[in-house]
Amino acid sequence: MDTVDKLSRYAEKIGSEVRICGVPKTIDNDLAITDHTPGYGSAAKFVANTVRQLALDTAVYKMKSVIVLEIMGRNAGWLTAAAALGNDEDVLATDIICLPERVFEPEKFLEKVSKNAEKGIAPIIAISEGIKGADGKYIGESLSLKEANDGFAHAALGGVGRIVENLISEKLKIKTRTIELSTLQRCFSQGASECDREEAYQAGVKSVEFAEKGETGFMPCFKRISDEPYKMEIVPYPVSKIANLEKVVPDSMIGEDNMSITDEFIKYGRPLIEGEPELTYEKGILKFVRR
């Protein structure tokens, strides 16, 4: 977006009629001004349904166990928050959701994990890869927690998920497994969101229309009109006011215990994961259009 800004100013300066715009895409959902970004809805849906299915898988065993699910998002917890969308009246899949927006407090965390395991509820613990300790350092790089685990720093192998896994299994003696969703989050199309797919397409269409009308140096922004029924419009917005800003999950969407999600987030996220695109398979294998 910074480059879009510079290029469009240069084009204007030299009197060029070339229009420059930046059509956004990021599963991180961390761009300012726009309500959300193309890509987020599908990744959020992948996370939500993964959490849900893992919880049901876990529920068939009698033995108490938890899964630490490591989710992308270095500084913004939008994708990790989406784990909460996997819950409904049938299934409480997760209610420990740790975002980078809050300091990770091992003792309070272990207390809640222990309580849930006692009750046999919410076996999935959603952890953002970017959670930080009280010292402001990423837990994935925080020596103190690793040392607390077993007296030795395993910096080379395993990320924050493994560290949290060790914390739980050693302090609480609960069977713990880490699953790192890794790049599956951004490329898995089975179970994508039709809302997202259509909006991504419209972001491109609208951008061309705005450019044809003379707009330049803009990003097409999603402006939400209402949650239910979900209504959204696309408006151009000066990219200079968006570039280099990062939008994190606001306080109002994070629970008071600093490791859960409020209904405000659910209202926000729910419409973005609705609908299922039709996919093309050939002999069981997904076919994609390629350049």
Place this chain on the structure above:
Amino acid sequence: MDTVDKLSRYAEKIGSEVRICGVPKTIDNDLAITDHTPGYGSAAKFVANTVRQLALDTAVYKMKSVIVLEIMGRNAGWLTAAAALGNDEDVLATDIICLPERVFEPEKFLEKVSKNAEKGIAPIIAISEGIKGADGKYIGESLSLKEANDGFAHAALGGVGRIVENLISEKLKIKTRTIELSTLQRCFSQGASECDREEAYQAGVKSVEFAEKGETGFMPCFKRISDEPYKMEIVPYPVSKIANLEKVVPDSMIGEDNMSITDEFIKYGRPLIEGEPELTYEKGILKFVRR
């Protein structure tokens, strides 16, 4: 199946009319006699399409990189072999597939990884969790390879995938990422196989029919009539001849270099992943029938 065997013999001995049968299910596909097992087709399809999508995701970056994909299967490589089903004329996603049926040879392995990376092809390296070294020990537990990595054994964190990742990144200086499919392989229903779903159902239906006719102590076995068009029938088979046996991937399905898959496996696996079941979503979230 061993319990089914014992129970049915006991029922016969005491003259009971209770019929006992063992309807199989395992994503490992390692049961003897039956052509394949319910569950395998869907898990195989998940692996195939995951490999395919990860390869396309990797292809958008100019930097050479590989993904080590750790797949379930402690002693039988059926599910790992399914990675090859993600290839077609459009996409060569993987052609290094390491099964527990063959000794893992680090030097030959690194040579092939290096060659593929040079050519920029087949970025996904499919590794069974159960691969073993020349000493017959699981690589995941093999101290020698871990020491070769960095002089220290990281037994606590990370499985075989991380060990192979370290091997590649340290010896070849290629950017490497490990993805462990973990329990997603057995519970992810988006992109499941309709062939598998229907056959699993039929295995149950047929078992009841066989039992009604007086059969006992049996497992319903899938008997393949033809590959193309795919035809299969279900027959009862004495469970005493199946219990405690393990079916591994036969030599004819493994390539001469000991780290690839032959066309014979493709012919075997292809029909099992065909068709897509209709799933029920409510507001973007999968709904399941629960007891």
